[in-house]
Amino acid sequence: MMNKKKFIAVIGGRQPSSQEAQLAEGVGRELAKQGVILVCGGLGGVMEAACKGAQSEGGVTIGILPGESHQAANPYVQIPIVTGIGNARNVAVVKSAQAVIAIGGSYGTLSEIGHALQSGIPVIGLNTWSLSRNGQQDNSIILTQNPTEAVNKALNLTTK
Amino acid sequence: MMNKKKFIAVIGGRQPSSQEAQLAEGVGRELAKQGVILVCGGLGGVMEAACKGAQSEGGVTIGILPGESHQAANPYVQIPIVTGIGNARNVAVVKSAQAVIAIGGSYGTLSEIGHALQSGIPVIGLNTWSLSRNGQQDNSIILTQNPTEAVNKALNLTTK
Amino acid sequence: MMNKKKFIAVIGGRQPSSQEAQLAEGVGRELAKQGVILVCGGLGGVMEAACKGAQSEGGVTIGILPGESHQAANPYVQIPIVTGIGNARNVAVVKSAQAVIAIGGSYGTLSEIGHALQSGIPVIGLNTWSLSRNGQQDNSIILTQNPTEAVNKALNLTTK
Amino acid sequence: MMNKKKFIAVIGGRQPSSQEAQLAEGVGRELAKQGVILVCGGLGGVMEAACKGAQSEGGVTIGILPGESHQAANPYVQIPIVTGIGNARNVAVVKSAQAVIAIGGSYGTLSEIGHALQSGIPVIGLNTWSLSRNGQQDNSIILTQNPTEAVNKALNLTTK
Numbered sequence: 001m002m003n004k005k006k007f008i009a010v011i012g013g014r015q016p017s018s019q020e021a022q023l024a025e026g027v028g029r030e031l032a033k034q035g036v037i038l039v040c041g042g043l044g045g046v047m048e049a050a051c052k053g054a055q056s057e058g059g060v061t062i063g064i065l066p067g068e069s070h071q072a073a074n075p076y077v078q079i080p081i082v083t084g085i086g087n088a089r090n091v092a093v094v095k096s097a098q099a100v101i102a103i104g105g106s107y108g109t110l111s112e113i114g115h116a117l118q119s120g121i122p123v124i125g126l127n128t129w130s131l132s133r134n135g136q137q138d139n140s141i142i143l144t145q146n147p148t149e150a151v152n153k154a155l156n157l158t159t160k
Numbered sequence: 161m162m163n164k165k166k167f168i169a170v171i172g173g174r175q176p177s178s179q180e181a182q183l184a185e186g187v188g189r190e191l192a193k194q195g196v197i198l199v200c201g202g203l204g205g206v207m208e209a210a211c212k213g214a215q216s217e218g219g220v221t222i223g224i225l226p227g228e229s230h231q232a233a234n235p236y237v238q239i240p241i242v243t244g245i246g247n248a249r250n251v252a253v254v255k256s257a258q259a260v261i262a263i264g265g266s267y268g269t270l271s272e273i274g275h276a277l278q279s280g281i282p283v284i285g286l287n288t289w290s291l292s293r294n295g296q297q298d299n300s301i302i303l304t305q306n307p308t309e310a311v312n313k314a315l316n317l318t319t320k
Numbered sequence: 321m322m323n324k325k326k327f328i329a330v331i332g333g334r335q336p337s338s339q340e341a342q343l344a345e346g347v348g349r350e351l352a353k354q355g356v357i358l359v360c361g362g363l364g365g366v367m368e369a370a371c372k373g374a375q376s377e378g379g380v381t382i383g384i385l386p387g388e389s390h391q392a393a394n395p396y397v398q399i400p401i402v403t404g405i406g407n408a409r410n411v412a413v414v415k416s417a418q419a420v421i422a423i424g425g426s427y428g429t430l431s432e433i434g435h436a437l438q439s440g441i442p443v444i445g446l447n448t449w450s451l452s453r454n455g456q457q458d459n460s461i462i463l464t465q466n467p468t469e470a471v472n473k474a475l476n477l478t479t480k
Numbered sequence: 481m482m483n484k485k486k487f488i489a490v491i492g493g494r495q496p497s498s499q500e501a502q503l504a505e506g507v508g509r510e511l512a513k514q515g516v517i518l519v520c521g522g523l524g525g526v527m528e529a530a531c532k533g534a535q536s537e538g539g540v541t542i543g544i545l546p547g548e549s550h551q552a553a554n555p556y557v558q559i560p561i562v563t564g565i566g567n568a569r570n571v572a573v574v575k576s577a578q579a580v581i582a583i584g585g586s587y588g589t590l591s592e593i594g595h596a597l598q599s600g601i602p603v604i605g606l607n608t609w610s611l612s613r614n615g616q617q618d619n620s621i622i623l624t625q626n627p628t629e630a631v632n633k634a635l636n637l638t639t640k
Binding site: 402412416 | 487517542544548550559560561562563564565568571572575576599
C-alpha cells in the first residue's frame with residue numbers, strides 16, 4: 001500500500017546548470033531505489049531531471065502543476081495534479097512531502113525553502129541558497145555534497 | 161506507465177446518506193476495475209467511501225487535502241496531496257480530473273460542480289444537485305442512475 | 321475608520337444580459353449610498369457594472385483578481401488585489417464579505433454560491449441560479465426582485 | 481480616486497524585535513505621508529506595527545489574511561481580505577504591490593521575498609535576509625538603513 005510510503009519533494013528551477021540537472025537526476029534515481037515517492041512542481045529543468053531519474057529506476061513521480069492543464073507536465077510525471085493556482089502551488093509541493101531537497105538557486109526555489117522552513121519541514125540543499133540575517137548565518141538548510149548523501153539525510157529526517 | 165491513465169474525480173460531502181455512501185463505494189470499485197485513477201478531496205463521507213471501493217479492487221486513490229497535514233486523509237487515500245489552501249483546493253480536485261462524478265448534495269460539492277462546468281470538465285451526477293436559472297432548467301449535469309452507468313458516461317466523455 | 325464598515329460581495333459573470341448589467345449597476349449604487357464597501361472579482365460584466373454603480377455614488381470598490389496583474393481590473397476597481405491563484409480566488413471573494421449578492425447565472429457564480437453557502441455566508445439572488453437536490457427545492461438563495469431589496473436583505477443579514 | 485494610488489507591501493514576521501517593530505511603524509508612517517496604500521498579511525508583529533504607523537498618519541491599510549475570518553486581522557487593518565488559503569496568501573501579498581519592503585527575518589518573509597523576486601517585484605530590505613548561492617552573494621534585495629530611505633527606494637522603483 002502506498003500510504004506507508006515516504007514522500008520527498010525535489011525543488012529547483014526550470015533553467016538549471018548541467019551540473020544541477022545531473023544532481024537532480026541522481027536524486028530522482030536514489031529516491032526511487034529507496035522506494036520513496038517523488039513530489040515536485042511538475043515542470044521542466046530540475047523537476048524534469050529528477051522525475052526522469054526516478055522513472056529510470058521504476059519510481060513514482062507526482063507533479064503539482066501551477067497552471068490550468070496537465071499538458072504542461074514534463075514527460076516523466078506520472079501523477080499530474082492540476083492546481084490552477086500559479087506559484088501558490090509551491091506551498092502544496094513542500095507540504096505534501098516529509099522532507100525537501102533543494103537543488104540550484106532560482107527564486108521560486110527560495111520561496112519553497114521559506115515555506116518549508118516555516119512549516120517545520122526539513123530542507124536538504126545541493127548547490128543551493130545559503131541564508132543569513134542581520135549578518136548571522138542561518139544554518140537551517142542542511143548542506144550536502146551529492147545525491148546519495150542528500151537522500152540519506154532526507155530519509156533520516158522523516159522518521160515520524 | 162501511469163501517465164497514460166485516466167483520472168476521474170469523485171466529489172461529495174462528508175455526511176452522505178447511507179445510500180450515497182453505497183453509490184460512492186460502487187463508483188470507486190468501478191473506476192478501479194476500469195483502470196482509472198480516482199481523485200478526490202481526501203476526507204471522509206463520499207470521499208472515503210469512494211476510496212474504499214477503489215482500494216478494494218486494487219485501484220489508485222489520490223486525496224487533495226484542504227488542510228496542513230496528511231493526517232486528515234481518510235485511510236484509503238494512497239497519495240495524499242497536502243495543499244494548505246482550504247476549500248480553494250476544490251478547484252484542484254476538479255482540474256486534476258478529465259471528468260467529475262458528483263454524489264449527493266453538499267454545498268462544497270456545488271462549488272466543485274461550478275468550477276468543473278466553468279472549466280469545461282464534464283460532470284456526471286448521482287443523487288446530486290439539479291440546476292435552473294431564471295426558471296429554465298440547466299442540463300449540464302449528466303444524470304445517471306447507478307455507479308456503472310456513471311463511470312461509463314464519465315469514460316465516454318474523456319476520450320481526448 | 322473603514323474597519324467598522326460592512327463588506328458585501330457582488331458576484332456574477334463576465335457576459336451578463338443588459339438587464340443583469342443594469343441590476344448590477346443598481347446594486348453597486350445602492351451599496352455605496354448605504355456606506356457599504358463593495359467586494360467583487362474585479363473583472364468585466366456584472367463585476368464592472370457593480371463597481372461603476374458604486375463609484376458613481378462615491379463608494380469604495382475592491383476587486384480580487386484571479387491573474388498575475390492589476391491591469392486586468394475593470395476601470396472602476398479602486399483597490400485591486402492580485403492573487404495569482406486563478407478561479408480559486410472565488411473563495412476569497414465570498415469570504416471577504418459578510419453577505420453575497422448573486423446576479424445572473426454563470427458557472428463561476430455557481431461556484432461562488434457553493435463556497436458562500438458552505439461557509440455560512442448569506443446569498444441573496446437577482447435573476448440567478450435556483451437549486452434543488454434529489455427533486456427537492458433548496459431555498460438557501462434568498463430571492464429578491466430589485467437592487468434595493470437585494471441590498472436591504474443583505475444588510476439585514478449582516479448584523480453581526 | 482484610489483486607482484491612481486501606489487500600493488506597497490510591508491512584509492515581516494509576527495515576532496519582531498522591538499527595533500524591527502519600530503522600523504515597521506516608521507515605514508507605515510512614511511508610506512501614509514507619501515499617499516501610498518499599505519498592503520500586508522494582516523496579522524500581528526511587523527504587520528501590525530506597520531499598519532499602526534500608517535493609520536497614525538491617516539493612511540489606508542489592507543490586510544490579506546491567511547485564515548477563514550476577518551477577526552484575525554490586527555486592529556489597524558482597515559480593509560481585511562479573507563483568503564482562506566493559508567500561507568499561499570503570501571503570493572497575493574507581494575503581487576498586490578508594486579514594491580515590497582521586508583523587515584526582519586522570519587521564514588514566511590523569506591518565502592515572500594522569493595515570490596516577489598520571481599515575479600520581478602522589487603524588494604527593499606531593512607534588517608532582513610541576505611542571500612547567496614553557491615558561495616556568491618545575490619544582491620537582489622536592496623538594503624536600506626531606515627524607514628525613510630526604504631520608502632523612497634521603493635517609490636523610485638514603482639514609476640511604471
